[in-house]
Amino acid sequence: MRVILAQPRGFCAGVVRAIEIVDRALVKHGAPVYVRHEIVHNRHVVDTLRDKGARFVEELDEVPADAVTIFSAHGVARSVEREAQARQLHAIDATCPLVIKVHNQGRQYAASGRIVILIGHAGHPEVVGTMGQIPGRVILVQNEAEVAQLDLAADTPLAYVTQTTLSVDDTRGIIAALERRFHDLVGPDTRDICYATQNRQSAVRELATQVDVLLVIGAPNSSNSNRLREIGTESGVPSFLIADGSELDPAWVRDAAVVGITAGASAPEAMVEDVLAALRRLGPVEVSTMTGREETAQFRLPAELAGVTVA
Template identity: 75%
Template sequence: MRVILAQPRGFCAGVVRAIEIVDRSLQKYGAPVYVRHEIVHNKAVVEELKTKGAVFVDELDQVPPHAVTIFSAHGVAREVEAGAAARSLHVLNATCPLVTKVHIQGRQYAAAGRVVVLIGHAGHAEVEGTMGQIDGKVVLVQNVQEAEHLDLPPDTPIAYVTQTTLSVDDTREVIAVLRRRFGNIVGPEVRDICYATQNRQRAVRELSRQADVLLIVGAKNSSNSNRLREIGTESGIPSYLLADGNELDPDWVRDAQVVGITAGASAPEAMVEHVIEALRALRRVTVSTMDGLEEKIEFRLPRELTESEGQEV
């Protein structure tokens, strides 16, 4: 069996930054530090941080006053920020800078008197945080059908922003419907969607042309991992989402000569290796990596956690 690894795959700069914020907070302040919601959508990452002393909570009232508290990479609503201040929590914000960029764009559009249309998935932590960061009217649109039935007068001044982990193609289609229906519309370019999302989707499309079966390493609640699986399916090959090698079904790869493997932006490389080992338990495997982009982007850590000012932004 040949295994071809996608390039790029796995951790993006925002995820690396978020995990490092938890690690460095533990080193500087000692355990426990409290993290609101999963720092990223990956069980293995969360469990490892728990062993180091991180405590994950659903709500801020589970955090003792004055405790070191970290907001997840997905971002939080302003009311969460206010709640943390009211409890005198020592907050470190691990929100991905690209998510923060969406928050800023949305606030600017709302301040200009526009109805903000957020293209995203209901219930996703990033969507809830973004909607709670924008003053004024924010309308969630999840797909083309909802864009077609958006109940606003056609002359309404609107602006759109997007969940960063959405499909570029799906977003483009929704934006096209909004532009057709509303004459007074503004929004960022499609290329403003998270670079990591675009790069991983592009790599999966290329990998789908080379593989018989596609395995996507990632969590079931990871939006970008689910979309990678969908892209593989749309490309016409069997595609499966699994957290690690324990979830590999031998029937998936029984007749495959070439297996493609990628990983969502919050999936550690160790889980990819775990899947490869599970394949090796079935038969002999050779592993190669496809040609692709080498991501070199880094995001600056909060000043209080580093003395280095030489990191890239």
């Protein structure tokens, strides 16, 4: 069996930063530190950090007074920030800088008197946080059909921002539908959409032309991982989302000469190796990596953790 690994795949800079924040906070402050929501959407990452002393909660009322509390990479609403301050929690913000950029853009649009359209998925933690960061009216739009249903005049001053785990390709049709309906619409340059999401999706589209089956490594609640699987399916390739090698069904690859593997932005490379090990248990495997974009982005850590060393 030939296996081709997507390039790029796996951790993005925002995920690396968020995990490092938890690791360094544990070194500096000792266990436990509390993390509101999963730091990133990956069970293996969460379990590893939990073993080190991180405690994951959904709401701040689960956190003891004065405790170190970390906001996940997805970001939180202003109301959560105010609650942490009122309770005098030692809050550390692990929100991805690209998510913060969306928050800032949305606030600027709202301050100029525009209604903000947020393109994203209902209930996703990033969407919940973004809607809670932008003052004034924010309307969530998930698809082109919802654009058609907007009860707004054609000359309404509007602006749009997007969930970062959507790509240019994901949002292009929705933006075009908004532009057709509304005459006073502004939005960020498409280059502002998360580079990692776009890069991973572009790599999967190319990989799908070379393989018989696609395995996407990631969590079922990971938006970007699910989208990678969907792209494989849309490309006509049987595609499966799995967390690790234990979830591999041998029947999926029994008749495949070439298997493609990618990983969502919150999936560690160790899980790629775990899936490769599962494939090797089925027979000989020849592994290669496709030519792709090299990512060099690094995001600065919070100042209080910059000098902390993790063993």
